[in-house]
Amino acid sequence: MSDLKRTALRDFHAAHGARLVDFAGWEMPVQYRSILEEHKAVRRDAGLFDVSHMGEVDVKGPDAGRFLNRLVTNDVSRLFPGRVLYSPMCYPNGGVVDDLLVYLRGADDYFLCINAGNIDKDLAWIREQSAGFNVTITDRSADYGLLAIQGPKAAAIVQSLTGAKLGLIKYYHFMEATVAGIHCLASRTGYTGEDGFELYHAAGDSVALAEALLAAGAGQGLELAGLGARDSLRLEAGYPLYGHEITADISPLTAGLGWTVKLEKGADFVGRAALLAEKERGAPNQVVFFKTGDRRIVRADAPVLGADGAVVGRVLSGTLSPILNEAIGSALVATASVASAGGLQVDIRGTRLPLNLVRPPFVPLKK
């Protein structure tokens, strides 16, 4: 795996017994001990994830706010310093370039967190769209490490390492804080559905920060968690993953992310006309979430069948919920099929299983 990119924690992962795999061109830990056990540890106590492969971008300048409100579908004008916003970023046809977090640090000073596999594509897109705006766009991905600590005990573990009053940081807010002597941007966000923090820091500090967090959490049930658990946790929470529930061909409206598409925000944004048209005429397909009552995993790309056996869609994501002990997943299906009598089903090795449609999250969440 010599041609893969590595985070500053690659040797730390190997020393902790991680199984390292190629994830979007990065050599990343998929698991340390067991995906299912790491998943349960996050819901019960806390888990520590290295997500340093994520991309970071500075967007600064007098037009930064106006530019970002043109670039993304959610309403950037609602941000104030210390506030975080989740948003899709769309193509003119309403398909999704990527989903990202927008941080407002101060006047004309924004910071984006983007998906690792999309860094080059996003930067090219963002720079292209910035023509005519007085902004400076800087790729900071190599400068930052990012550790996510998630779970009911996460905040107490981080608090034991900082004098900052973390209780003042509400969900989807952030502040600059010194954690274990390391300067961090402490963001009360995450991808698990649990309370917790995402700690952006200088990449050179990643090992020291990870070791301090692991030591502070040792008596609290904190476990190292890999990307396998990260994926099953996000699916159980009902969060989209780029390339699955949202893609260049699946718009945020189709994906059920209408709350992030602010058609009336007073700024024309890329994709607005197409998304307005989709909203008015109704989308032909929609993303649904399901559970099956069976342990057999319904895997991505499996065909979804209507009551008469005709193919009406396909599975986008599927895993075993370690909490519900049954298969859960998402699928893109014909809108007309959702309410049809007889319901939807999948074929697993010759057995037809009904898909029980649910509104996520699949489990009660703290956030």
Add this chain to the structure above:
Amino acid sequence: MSTILPDLRYAKSHEWLKLESDGSVTIGITDFAQDSLGDITYVQLPKVGATLKAGETFGVVESVKAASDLYAPVGGTVLAVNAALESAPETVNSAPYAGGWMLKLKPADASAAHNLLDAGAYAKLAG
């Protein structure tokens, strides 16, 4: 390094086989196989009384990562299946050579097991 027990026979497809004193054989998957699969979430096994040919698919083992076919190392009649794996498939991860066994066969040919790999030969394959 995965565990390979000296007194078992092995198939190239990573099943192990144990010759029991009553002439039956017990079959499961190796430590190497369970480690490669990761968290096992489902094991599908045949019915007692089913007849299997050597090399025939006898079931499926599913992990979070993937579903894989299981192959009969020798032919025979199914005497028993490990029903405990239905509710606790993770036993295959924790005890692949003990509680994680999958089925017992009455072999069609008592000498067929001798065509399988011994521990030394399997270690070269799964080392």
